[in-house]
Amino acid sequence: MTPRLFKFSTALATLVVGAVFVLSPAQSAELDQRAGQRDRGEYIFHLSGCVGCHTDKKGGGKFLAGGRPFKTDFGTFYSPNITPDQKTGLGDWTFENFQTALRDGVSPSGENYFPSFPYTSYTHMTTGDIKDLWVYLQSIPKVERANQDHDLNMPYGWRWTVTIWKALYLDKGAKPDWSRGRYVTEALAHCQECHTPRNFLGGSKGQMAFAGTKRNPEGVVIPNITPDKKTGVGKWDSSDFDLLFTIGMLPDTDFVGGAMSESISHTTSKMTKQDRQAMIKYLKQLAPIENRVKAEKPPKTNDEEW
Ligand code: HEC
Ligand code: HEC
Known part of the structure; x- marks a missing residue:
């Protein structure tokens, strides 16, 4: 094809494509x-x-x-x-x-x-x-x-x-005043359905929001994900959260299992980077709640706080 002919055919193609939209703008707008x-x-x-x-x-x-x-x-x-x-x-x-x-x-x-x-x-x-x-x-x-x-x-x-x-x-x-991070975490991803303990009537305990529980009906421990340094995830940085929410890896390089791996494969791994980061920012600014649900890990010598 000579350059001239090429130019001509592209121009023609543009015209034809343009014409389709010109023909039925209302319909195509509705379809879009x-x-x-x-x-x-x-x-x-x-x-x-x-x-x-x-x-x-x-x-x-x-x-x-x-x-x-x-x-x-x-x-x-x-x-x-x-x-x-x-x-x-x-x-x-x-x-x-x-x-x-x-x-x-x-x-x-x-x-x-x-x-x-x-x-x-x-x-x-x-x-x-x-x-x-x-x-x-x-x-x-x-x-x-x-x-x-x-x-x-x-x-x-x-x-x-x-x-x-x-x-x-x-x-x-x-809740129009919620941040995007709070909206994604609470309204959509419903993280609290598991991470907030329930009272005997099945209602979430508001004052224990995100603080985890030792027992749930399926018999697993649900971790405390508030930023408490001793019993929660207060030592995690944004990249720790990001690794968990994209590939399911914990800071100690274990992979999470069960209920949380479902939340990761169905939900957090499908979030846009912006939404995931908004959620992480929201989690990091929650009020820390001291609530030990997991057994304490044996102290490591290189795990000292700076
Ligand atoms: C944690 C599990 C769970 C999740 C997550 C969940 N559902 Fe359900 N859903 C249920 C259960 C259990 C029922 C039955 C409740 C009942 O019978 O009282 C139900 C009922 C429904 C019903 C009523 C159906 C009917 O025939 O009356 C609709 C609609 C529905 N869910 C849509 C959704 C949509 C949309 C989503 C995501 C935004 C969703 N659900 C997420 C467990 C879930
Ligand atoms: C269906 C229940 C369920 C839902 C929903 C759920 N989680 Fe989890 N989550 C768990 C369980 C169970 C574990 C422990 C998994 C393990 O250690 O293998 C966990 C672990 C975690 C951890 C690791 C904490 C630690 O100390 O190891 C974080 C962080 C976390 N979840 C955040 C979230 C966020 C954020 C959401 C919402 C996007 C969410 N979870 C939704 C059940 C759930």
Whole structure:
């Protein structure tokens, strides 16, 4: 191709491409907006970790078709199908139904959800993020799989008891004054669902936020992640956090396991660098709380503080 001809053909191509957009600006703008919403929704979906709970990976279940069991002090919960299937999923839900579920913990028929669905965190999501998330969820493959009943101990099997619980513990709504770091950590990544101990009613103990617990229903120790130097992560620097949240490695070069490795693979490793750094900054400025949950490590000679 001679240079001249080349120039001509690029000019032509530009004209043709330009023409497509000129032909239907309204349509393509709507498509773009929808695609943008879907992509943003997918990002919110990752950050809020819906996939781990709503996919029964161990049981070979399909993407978001539910059925994953959760052992709690109150019995075993089974997550529902949240694919857009008409019969067994969210196929006939409206956006308002979805928003009410996340923000108020209430089903389309007006029943309370149990807080094993972490709406106490998602209640703080912005309406824009809930809308984008909804567009994404409507775009995933439908799977027909009927929901399973929970297997609960009385009296916690009575959904109405959740009303009392909500009055005590649900602090509803988006928080416009939160920093991005706080929003990512608390509203989306729901780190407190594990790292803040619960009282006997299952409510989070606010004054122990992020301070960990010796026992959780699955029998594992949940570390204290407040910046307390002795019992928390006060000695960690930003790069220690960054390594954990990207590849799951701890400062002593061990790799984390179980529940935390899920949070890393589903959530923190999918964060943009900016969001991860905002979260780390937020964690580092939390009030240090002295709460020993892990056994003390034998002192190392080269581990002295400067
Ligand atoms: C820690 C596990 C967990 C996470 C994380 C989680 N869910 Fe759920 N979800 C549940 C459980 C358990 C229920 C059932 C609650 C009940 O029956 O009271 C539920 C219920 C729901 C329902 C109600 C479905 C119905 O048929 O009534 C919707 C919708 C939902 N979740 C969407 C989501 C979305 C979207 C996300 C991510 C933003 C998410 N969930 C994250 C465990 C989880
Ligand atoms: C489903 C429960 C769960 C969730 C959600 C969760 N974690 Fe963890 N986290 C754990 C467990 C369990 C460990 C201990 C893992 C191990 O040592 O193998 C842990 C370990 C950690 C550690 C290492 C602390 C230490 O002293 O070794 C940090 C830091 C941490 N989590 C931060 C977070 C942050 C930030 C979030 C939110 C993005 C989060 N976690 C969400 C359960 C959870």
